[in-house]
Amino acid sequence: MRLTDWQLAFEQHLLSETAVANSGFAATLLGGPTLDVDTGLAIYHNAYVSRLQEVLRHDFGAIWYWLGDDEFALLTQAYVRRYPSAHYSLRWLGERFPAFIVEHLVAEQSAPLAELARLEWAFTLAFDAPQGEPLTLNDMAQLPPEAWPGLQVALAPSVQQMLCHFNTVAIWRASKDESDFPDSHSLELAQVCLVWRHQNVCHYRSLEPSEACALAGMVATGWSFSELCAELAVTYKEGAPLQAVTWLKQWIQDGLLEFRAS
Template identity: 65%
Template sequence: MRLREWQLAFETFLLDEAATANLRLEGSLIGGPTLDIGTGLAIYHNAYKARLLEVLRNDFEVIWQWMGDEEFDLLATSYLRQYPSAHYSLRWLGKGFEGFIREYLVPEQSAPLAEMAALEWAFTLAFDAPAGEPLTIENMATLAPEEWPELQFKPIPSLQWLECRFNSLALWRSVKEDTDFPASAALDTPNACLIWRHELICNYRSLDSAEAAALNGLLNEGWSFAELCANLAVTYGEDAPLQAVTWLKQWVQDGLLERLQR
């Protein structure tokens, strides 16, 4: 058996739930005095599955703590059965977990769990994203007055934006801070949650609706600073420029923005 054929046969064995090795694969192996071929293959098969479950437990620690070992492993095993690992890096194993939860469970169960999966995956994406070149207060201080009206921005590569309809952040914090796990509850009003990495640390915070709308306009609708002020004027009147500068300073200090060069 050539190496490529052997690799494919071994892969087929690992992915086979029944863990049955074909005769050619078994015939290519040599047992030892204390470990026969069948036992050795079974160890590999069990270790492979255990490693995949371990990765999902680490990537979705809050859901694991929420559901408990048995229920989480049942959910994760069903996910792996429907969406087996297809990337050479286990980093991407949980990419489809949120979508699977929405498909697999009834809406009453899936909605809060899927939102938590999206939240936990957002932290993974933020942590692994390129650093980018976030603006600093020092950068802003060098801008000439005539540059401000047309100034435009884009998000740093690690910025993730979620709309939370449940108290997912409270549940997430309880696990990370090792406090009592609260009951899941729907929020009276959905809120925007930002997750990003700044100086090697993942950060998060919620935005009220006004700030979320302003930042969305800046990053997703292409507003310039002048357009930001004009839109805020509807609510804040003559105080709009001050509010715009206040939020902009906060976003820059948080390390959320890069300058968009046209």
């Protein structure tokens, strides 16, 4: 057997559903005085799956906390069989996990669980995202007065947005605090949750609808600062500029924004 053929056979063994090796492949190996071939290959097989599950426990700790050891092990074992690691870095192993939960479980169970998985994956993406050039309050202090009306901004590269239909943030927080786990329930009104990295620390917060709409207007629709004020005037009247400045200051302090590219 050529080396490349042997390597492929070994890979197939690791990825197979059973720890029992193909007899033809096993015949190419020699056992030792204390460990026979079949036992050794079973150890490799089980260790490979265990290592992948360890990565998923790290990336989806709240899911693990929710399901417990046994159910999480069954779910992740099914996942790594359905979607074997295809990247040289294990950092991407969990990329399809939220979608797999939807595929694998019934809708009533999968919807809140998949949303929690998406939130946890958002933290992974935020942590690994490029730094970008987040705006600072000093940047704004140096902005000429005539530049304010046309000011346009974009989200910093690390900012992840998701719409939460369940009390997902509370469940995630409980898992981190190792406190009593709240019952999962749907929210009366879906909430936008932001996850981002600022000064090498990941942060998160939910936005009230009015703030979420204002932020989306600037970073997605492309409103200028003057357009933001005009939109807010419908609700806040003469207080619109103050509200716009208040939110803009908060977003900049949080490290959410950078200048929009021309």
